[in-house]
Amino acid sequence: MQRKVFDRKVFDSKVVLITGGCAGIGRALAVRMAQAGAQLVIFDLEQNALDGLVQHLADHHNAGALGLRCDVSDAEAVQRAVALVVERYGGIDVLINNAGITHRSRVAQTSLTVFQRVMAVNFYGALHCTQAALPSLIARQGQIVVLSSLSQYAPIPERAAYNASKHALHGLFETLRGELEGSEVNVMLVCPGYTATDLRKNVLVGDGSTAPQPMLDLGRVSSAQDVAEAIYQGALRRRRLLVLSNLGWKARLLARCFPRLYQSLLLPRLLGDRP
Known part of the structure; x- marks a missing residue:
């Protein structure tokens, strides 16, 4: 009971902005924050969703929320949306940069537009929202x-643009953390393992079109x-790094210390007989 009381007080009436909040981890985070009493703002692309x-959230969690259609890759649209949030609620207490897309194609068969689109959403989207909300x-x-992502530690083949965008996030936000030293603003980087979401249903392929992809066969898949619960608990404690790997610590250690061996073991499992 003490934990529940403590949990609710931390985010009660706080303004929490979640990007890509209508599905997967984003939606689960919206529900979890609503249960904690937060005032939610959700950015996504589909107004109906x-x-x-x-x-x-209103019917099942008695929670107030504002849903704004916003493409996080559009810097001007983000500025307008964040300005509206600040005008309506007075400010933002927590920004959750969750919006992201992925692709599946080898580097040699991936068009430049795919790299640009993945970086525009995954990296620049987080940058746009953070710069707008930072004051x-x-x-x-x-x-x-x-x-x-787990790919920060163990890059997955045929995800070069996605892997690169996640590495770039670490470079950006670890730098920002240092620049914010003394401000009492916490920056928490979260690296989930393999998670059951709808992301794989609209995966970019090499020519820029989308196609559903099967779930990778890499052991246990988290819900x-x-x-979302692990992220919520990490945010309560204002942690700096949260690695939620269901790949296992041995695999992560192998990827970091013995990358050639890791690739020789992982590639055949991921790529099968495909050339």
Whole structure:
């Protein structure tokens, strides 16, 4: 009971902005933060999905939420949306940079537009939202949560643009953390393992079109709710790094210390007989 009381007080009435909040981990985080009493703002691309989630949060969690259609890769659109949030609620306490897309294609068969699109959403989207919200976050001594990936430690073949975007996030936000020293703004990088979400249903392929992809056969797959709960608990403690790898510590150690061996063991499993 003490933990539940403590949990609710931390985010009660706090303004929490979640990007890509209508599905997967983003939606699970919206529900979890609503349960903690937060005032939610959700950015996503589909207004119908936003309206449905806002209604769900009101009906099932008695939580107020604002759903805004916003393409995080559009810097001007982000500035307008964040300005609206600050005008309406007075500021932002927690920014969760969750919006992301992925692809599946080898570097040699991947068009430049795919690299640009993945970076535009995964990297620049997080940058746009953070720069727009930063004055408010500093004023409120808030928190930035960044959804990175297990690929930061163990890159997955045929995900070069995705892997690169996640490495870039670490470079950006570890630098920002140092620049914010003394401001009381916390930056938490989160590296989930393999998670059951809808992301694989609209995967970019080499020519820029989309196609559903099968789930990778790499052991236990976490639920979005379990990942959201772990992120929530990490945010409570204002952690700096949260690695939620269901690949196992041995595999991560192998990838970091013996990359050739890691690739020789992993590649055949991932690529099968494909050339």
